[in-house]
Amino acid sequence: MSSIVGLLAFVLCVIAFGLDVGLTSMAVAAILQIVFHPAQKEMFSRVPWGATLLIGGLLTYLGLLESVGTIDAIQSGMGAVGSGAVLLLVLAYLTAVLCNVESSALGVLSLTMPLAFGFFSDSPNVFWIVAAIAVPSGLMVMNPIHIAGTLVVANAQEDRQNTVFRIFLATSLCLTAVVPGLLSVIPLTLGV
Numbered sequence: 001m002s003s004i005v006g007l008l009a010f011v012l013c014v015i016a017f018g019l020d021v022g023l024t025s026m027a028v029a030a031i032l033q034i035v036f037h038p039a040q041k042e043m044f045s046r047v048p049w050g051a052t053l054l055i056g057g058l059l060t061y062l063g064l065l066e067s068v069g070t071i072d073a074i075q076s077g078m079g080a081v082g083s084g085a086v087l088l089l090v091l092a093y094l095t096a097v098l099c100n101v102e103s104s105a106l107g108v109l110s111l112t113m114p115l116a117f118g119f120f121s122d123s124p125n126v127f128w129i130v131a132a133i134a135v136p137s138g139l140m141v142m143n144p145i146h147i148a149g150t151l152v153v154a155n156a157q158e159d160r161q162n163t164v165f166r167i168f169l170a171t172s173l174c175l176t177a178v179v180p181g182l183l184s185v186i187p188l189t190l191g192v
Contacts, residue, residue, distance in 0.1 A: 097176060
């Protein structure tokens with residue numbers, strides 16, 4: 001009951017009133033804690049602490065990369081690629097690889113999409129170019145290092161967590177190696 005009330009309050013505050021997501025979630029959690037008095041020991045034992053630490057560490061690492069200029073260096077290095085076909089492959093594989101270690105596919109797309117539109121905006125096949133670059137980001141959410149994959153692994157049965165982790169990692173690595181190249185074939189055959 002308390003989780004439904006909390007979810008509804010959170011959605012109402014964020015969507016209807018436009019409040020900050022992080023601050024709203026903390027406030028709703030505090031209010032639910034006061035109103036429903038859950039057993040704290042049981043509540044804290046259900047938190048996937050490994051996943052929480054992994055996501056917090058990844059966000060810190062990516063913030064550091066951005067603050068020291070790594071992301072800008074990647075963008076400026078991409079400008080040196082001469083061929084449109086090579087650039088398309090580089091962008092597609094860069095998106096897939098970064099989505100494997102980045103906790104947000106939207107963060108990666110905010111890096112690669114401006115490059116795609118900057119280089120390929122005049123192409124008549126811009127839809128297929130954007131699809132070849134963007135679709136791999138959606139497939140990489142099953143990586144156990146990604147937020148979604150981490151949460152699935154953390155909520156798997158305890159004796160199956162290592163197996164689920166290995167399956168997700170192998171699947172995401174195979175998808176990273178194959179999917180960007182396959183998706184790049186369509187715009188390359190149509191002419192970049």
